[in-house]
């Protein structure tokens with residue numbers, strides 16, 4: 145059959161890398177998010193670049209180094225409320241604007257991230 149082109153190949157490694165860096169720079173300044181993230185986001189960003197590469201159909205860099213993503217399980221130590229999921233997604237939209245990711249590729253990618261972010265919610269709204 146015909147080989148389809150993965151979204152990863154359309155966005156490219158360089159733009160994905162810029163997106164992730166822009167995203168964590170926003171996370172580090174977001175009042176709802178920075179308290180649950182480490183101060184130094186270098187390693188977090190490195191893992192996220194690996195993860196999103198495979199999420200978009202590129203090489204399985206995350207799994208090769210860290211095993212099965214099990215994303216929901218890996219997020220259970222952190223209290224993720226609906227507010228935090230919305231904050232995460234708003235940082236991502238701003239990062240997409242900043243690196244000028246537009247059009248169908250953005251819509252496709254963002255829609256998938258929305259589903260994944262909602263799936264990460266593990267706490268009701270509350271003071272925590």
Ligand code: HEM
Nearest residue numbers: 180181188191192195210218222224228229232260261264
């Ligand atoms: C790790 C928060 C959604 C992918 C983390 C960490 C936090 C976090 C606090 C740990 C950072 C560290 O210790 O280095 C959140 C919040 C979300 C969210 C509040 C809101 C819904 C997502 C989504 C994805 C994702 C939608 C993927 C599309 C990852 C990955 C890691 C991670 C790949 C690294 C896991 C590892 O340590 O190997 N996240 N996250 N997260 N997150 Fe999220």
